[in-house]
Amino acid sequence: MKKTFTASAGLIWTFWLLLGFGSVFFIFFAANARSAFGPEKELRVGYFPNVTHAHALIAQNMALEGRGWFEERLPGVTITWHGFNAGPSAMEALFAKAVDCTYVGPNPVLNAYLRAKGGVAVVSGAVRGGAGLVVPADSALSEPTHFKGKRIATPQLGNTQDIACRYWLTQAGLKVTMAGGDVSLIPVPNPSILPLFVKGEVDAAWTVEPWVSRLELEGRGKLLYAEPAATSLTTVLSANAAWADREPDLARRFSQAHQELTEWIRQNPDEAQRRVADELTRQMRRTFPLELVKHAWPRLVFENAVNAEDFIFSLKAAQDAGFVRNVNMGLEKLVAWP
Template sequence: MNLSRSRSGLGLSLGQFLGLFVLVAATGLGCKKSGGDAGGDANAPLRLGFFPNITHSQALVGHTEGAFSAEPGIGRLDVKQFNAGPAAMEALVAGSLDVAYVGPGPAINTYLKAGRELRIIAGAVNGGAVLVTRTAKSAAELKGKKVASPQIGNTQDIALRHWLKQQGLAAASEPGADVQVIPLSNPDILAQYVNGAIEGAWVPEPWGARMVADGGGQILVDERTLWPEGRFPTTVIVTTRKVLETRRPQIAALLRAHVRLTERWRADPDGFAAAVNAAFGKLASKPLAPAILKEAFSRLEPSLDPEQSALAETARHAKELGYLATEDVSGLVDLLLLNEVRAPPQ
């Protein structure tokens, strides 16, 4: 199994990033890249992407413990690690990735800007995103300050900018707006926060809990408070229509393992959290302190349901922010294969 890291778009303005993303998406789906598109080659490894966040819990445990690679029918597996969703989606549409755990924001963006080829085939995790601030105890106190998100256009970036807009604050990646939103990788967000270079950030767990523990401050917004019944998808599983058609048995095998991991989490939350922490420690070189792990997991919920109503609302938020020209995400979710692998044996 190979594990590689990828970062993208960290120094781009909103307009530059969206232009680059559209170009990559259009060219990636329209042509075969050298060494990239595995097509229907049954002997090619299944290329899986995920992030080293506990919001990708099933992926962390499934990879580290070997549950994915050991699943009958999955064949060879090539695992790639990303920092944020847009970079992973660039790889997916370019044909260098087959399936990924990703946030709904980049999934929606890719679906609408890259020929509606992407498919959400399962939910994974709900909740687990927060806005942590150093001194600000209200939205008004953020004016004139710098706040970070993991990447322009990622799920937390959309949530942050939409929330700021609702508070009457203009956000931009360049100086001069009410709030300057800076794209940084999650580890860099933590370092900049601890050093006092930024006021705060809207981040997935465990980075929110780590920011509070290592740098002080408070959680200004728990994103669960912004959604009906506190439920919104933080992580879903995506692939493309082509991969579903050409590599269906391997994707089904991956989903079988994913379902078992999700059921294991529900049955033994504390034990699963410990397994996630062990996996996180291997990727991040150090496991989370028990108190941070407990705090971070308190805001997470395993879910095979991708919460389609929340997906539609996220698309509306992205359109309002100028990320999208349309909010029509009909056809994005395809749970047929998930329902097949969950069906009891006849």
């Protein structure tokens, strides 16, 4: 029996032929695209769930919507985020090669740089201001000398706020040692400071936003002393120096993308605040009020500029606090713009 080649059969044949060519073309294009961007890479970035680490929070929030800030600017790179409570633990992870870069305060970076004789580099500024000393609203404490015999909570021994607190007290003539002295400094993770403050188990807390605002709004506290935003580094972007040397192009592009995000934050404060509140809500698994972020925001200065001179105050404070003793190297290599 003679077979008839119908029009419908021809269309089906044409469809499968085109599909086959299309599949070959797609595989060829995808392979060449991967070749153009290089093999897939992973960039591991540390941060804290604080308003002063807004860059990391906003970037993660955008990524959830499929429009990640860093992902769009770093094709072929997978960004993974690693949360920490305070600077010393973040620097330990950096030196252990558990992260490649981290947002962190200036003092842990400085201490790590001096103790390891390098090994870490600051690749951009991020935030200034947003930290200070909070006391109960009805407290009679009003100056450094009033804290003799008192207890002050700080986020972690040797972190930026801990050292700033020690420096502020020692400048008033009080003796503050690693354990004991005229004033007791109690290292407590930020989330645990508020209940201790409310219960009266500490007399004050030196911390950073959003915890400063939470102590004010939820703990009935008042800000006794605010670190001046114009002169106080709060957050910088640092990198493992060996990683930056091994991946100079990636380090440069990530730093550039971070600096572009700083400008976006400055130009879009309302959306930036909303995204910070949304991301903190997601990570803390409970509602983080937008009003709290708005309360903290005016105390922050988002700025990329940073240089070695910015660390001179941090160095003096760390020396006076006993965290740094013999400094036998300069700070000129600490800030290394990629």
